Amino acid sequence: MAQPAPLALLVLLLLLAGGSEFLAAAASTDTIVPGKGMPGNQTLVSKNGEFELGFFTPGSGIHYFLGVRLRNMGEYSPTFWIGDRVGVINLPGVALEIFGDKLYIKEDGVSLWWSSVAGNGSSSSGAAAAAAVLLDNGDLVVRDQGNPSRVLWRSFDSPGDSLLPGGRLGLDAATGANVSLTFQAYSHNGSLRVDASRRNGFVLTTDGIDSRGVFPDWMVTSQDNGSSLVLNHPNATNSTEFLQFNLGQVSLMRWSDSTAGWVARWTFPSDCKSGGFFCGDFGACNTTTGGCECVGGFTPSYSDEWRLGYFVTGCSRSLPLSCEANGQTEHDDSFAILDKLQGLPYSPQDEAVTTDEDCRAACLNKCYCIAYSTESGCKLWYHNLYNLSSADKPPYSKIYVRLGSKLRSSRGLTTRWIVLLVVGSLAVASAMLALVLLCRYRRELCVSSKFEVEGSLIVYSYAQIRKATGNFSDKLGEGGFGSVFRGTLPGSATAVAVKNLKAVGQAEKQFRTEVQTVGMIRHTNLVRLLGFCVNRNRMLLVYEYMSNGSLDAHIFSEKSSLLSWPVRYQIAIGIARGLAYLHEECEDCIIHCDIKPENILLDGEFCPKIADFGMAKLLGREFNSALTTVRGTMGYLAPEWIYGQPITKKADVYSFGIVLFEIISGRRSTERMKFGSHRYFPTYAAVQVNEGDVLCLLDSRLEGNADVKELDITCRVACWCIQDEENDRPSMGQVVRMLEGVVDMEMPPIPASFQNLVEGEDSGLYSEESWHLRTQD
Structure with missing residues (x-):
């Protein structure tokens, strides 16, 4: 009898047969109910069998995202992404689940994304149990099981960069959602929204520049006095269409059997x-x-x-760039x-x-x-x-x-050697792929003799950290908790950032426990903890490396690249989402306590990630002594810090408000200079917001190039965040919804402490001398 094939070989054969997405479509289900979620390697199929929901990869990427696609179209099927494009890598640890009246993406038990409730965003009462189904039009809906006609949430209200027939743009009177298409790539942003001032009108915005157009009558149906437009179904039978929004262009795409491809039926x-x-x-x-x-x-x-x-x-x-060729360090690009x-x-x-x-x-x-x-x-x-x-x-x-690397083509290799090289490379690649897959599905077999694996983190020896950082030679910066060094993980070309914590006298067992807790926290806008090292009184944390450094280097330095307003606006929303996750979605609420631009890092695509979260957990009883430096960070701390009152998550909200003003203005809020009749910038900003003059707060280097509506929203949010009383400040979840334009907000009052400041004197609440007197232990 033939022996069973090794697991890695079977998986490799499956991949070669159907591509990486074969695993995501290995099984299917027809509904998601409490207690019966959809694992990452399954799909949810519509009743008519035309659509499927699952975790798919765009192109040749390694991240999987939740999306709906047409079944049985193979590589030609477009994917209609859902949610905030939260990426996951390890499909076996991912699931889509229902809890209460919301839909959650969970990875290893940690919530990465959740649906909001239709309507005003507040939780709907009376929904004893909800269920998620994929409708025949491709709309994923969460509805009340006791009353199936009652829809709690639908994916058509957050369509991403594409719209299926029956989908709506503009204001949905039933739910209160204002639907638009969005697109983001690198430092470019775009949106497509309804222009109710014209029949079938729309506004296409790219990098802050508006272009106005009109949909033809055969393409859309106007509703609610032109405030919303519904994409019509195609006239031809057995025809498939969808509206595709790409950077600077919107097209109605139709599948053509004769040409075996998608054809743009209409384009603007x-x-x-x-x-x-x-x-x-x-x-x-x-x-x-x-x-x-x-x-x-x-x-x-x-x-x-x-x-x-x-x-x-x-x-x-x-040809590929030399730096993309297996970590090659020789630069022969032309x-x-x-x-x-x-x-x-x-x-x-x-x-x-x-x-x-x-x-x-x-x-x-x-x-x-x-x-x-x-x-x-x-x-x-x-x-x-x-x-x-x-x-x-x-x-x-x-x-x-x-241009790409000419390294391989310039060596003068003969055809024979090229063939041998290709064959050898394929053999090595196949072996490596089998090993990687075996590691993914049999993690216990993957523990290298060089490392100890503790949960999802790697435990490094001090010698390995020293070697990775070149004996701590490349220093990236220093903060209140220790110094940060750049390094390269042993056996790979992956860059990391190593934080060498100041000696805190923490027991090793307690430190390991808290590191494991923080290591489980994963979110798009939080810096990922990869591993750690404990060696006597040395405690080191290994984080993912952020290639664009910290936010302060980009908004305060004249020598840095100038961030456009769309990038700043997305950075503000990203920070807010990260804080909302720490405050409201972690098993234990985590208060950051030190939100400032230096602790906001930017990846290669300028996506913001919060660093140094969870330090209160990591440092335990010694946290108070470590905070002496933090409390000296003038201008970011809420009044309750100064008056010795209990610290809650609303202290982070205050700090976020100050950071918002700095993102808007490109200057430190604590700069001692004149702003009209004021010397403290947030005071000046609060007055200007109340007077309706927000453009004067914008970084002068942007020369007024900003969406005024977004700027006004951001300024109002900042003013609400810096209210004196913590009960007057919004939660970070509310901040996210306000920045996204989901909820309206009233004009914020000028904080009383700002009104009481005596301009030009050094005895005010935020004067430097008073600050140091108030922050002495």
Whole structure:
């Protein structure tokens, strides 16, 4: 009798047969009810069998996201994402569950995302038990089991970047939801919302710039006096359509059997001359022919779609960058000049170097740098180039675009050796893939002899930490809790940040217990703890590395890259979501106690992540002594700190309000300078918000380029957060909903302590001398 195949080999064969998404579709269910969730490797199927809900991966990524897609279309099926695009990696530990009247994404028992309740966002009473089903139109709904017609939440109210027929844009009178499409990629943001002032009108916003258009009558149905538009079902039978919103472009896509691809039935803007993002990543508009072309060294990402006239998918590199080739450190990438181009989509980042060679080297040393120019100082472009077109008088005549690595092709290898190299590489890759899969499903077999695994964290020896950090040679910064060093994990090219905690006298067993608690906390906007080390009186924490550093380096420094308003607004919302998770979703409420720009880190895509959370747990009884430095951080602390009152999560809310003002203004709130008749910026800001003049609070470097409505909302939220009485401040959950525009808010009052400040004197509540007197232990 044949022996059973090893697990790793079976999984490998499954992957080769159907791709990584095979695992996500291994089984299916038809409903989600309390006590019966949907595991990450299953799908929820609609009754008509046309749609399925599951955890899928976009492209070749490693993260899985919750989404709905058309069944039986394979690689051609679009995915309609749900929720806040919370990514997970380990599918066996993920589940979609119902608890009360909400739907939760949980990873290893920790909630990563949850649905809100339809209507005003408050919990609905009377729903004894809820159930989630996928309707035949692709809408995921949570409804009352006792009254199935009563819908508590639906995915059509948060459609992401695409809309299915029957879906709505604009105000839903039944639920109170104001639905819009959104798009975000790297430092670019976009939205598509209803313009009720015109029949079938809409506003397409890209990086803060509005374009107004009109949907044709056959495409949408206007409701509620034009405040909402419903996408019509296609006229043709057995036809599949959906509205796709990409950066700077919205299209009605229809599946074509004759061409075996998606065809844009209607598009706005309709050509590359009137739509700057029409040609996608690294695509350039030929203003003579009106067609799209890829810049040198790039080819169409999806040639079939380009052939059918849909170019927004853009272009991809013909060769990979050297830094993307298995952690290769040798930079042999070349650069090519782009001639006669205009309309680069976002401001380049300034680099403080003086020579052309140093500018080129600066770009090479950043894997996400894709172009540079030295015409007026060193300018770097990151991630992608959009909105390229030919022009007679471009703003930059010499832009050097980074091309892929020629390392392999320049070695002069013979065909025989190339074949051997490919075969050998495939054999090694197959073995590594089998090992990785075996590790994923049989974790107990994966514990390296170099490391000790404790729960979800790795326990490192002190020698390993010293080697990883080069004997602590690359110092990233220092704070109240210790110094932070950059390092590289042994046996990989993964960069990490190692925090060397100041000696706190904590018992090792207690410290390990608290580290495990903090290590279980996972959220998109919280810095991930990877492992730790305990060696006598040394205590070190190993975190994921944030390539763009801390927020203060970007909003206060004149030498740093200027963050646009859309990026700042998304950073503010991300911080709020992270704090809301710590306060309201963790098993034990975690108060950060030190929210300030230095403790907000930014990843490669400028997504904010809160650092140093859970220090109260980690430092235990010694936390009070560690807080002496924190209490000296003038300007971020709530009044209850100063007066010795009990500290609650509302202290974090106050600090967040101050940080909001700094994100808006690009200046320290504690700067001693004149703001009109005031010397303390939050006082000046509170007055201006009440007078309705918020543009004067915006960072002058942005030259007024901001969405005034978003700016007004952010300023009002900041003023509510810094109220003197903690009961007058909103919770962080309420802050998130206010920033997202889900709930309206009244004009905040000017805090009484601000009104009592004597301008120009040093005896006020926030004067430096008074501050130090009040914060003495």
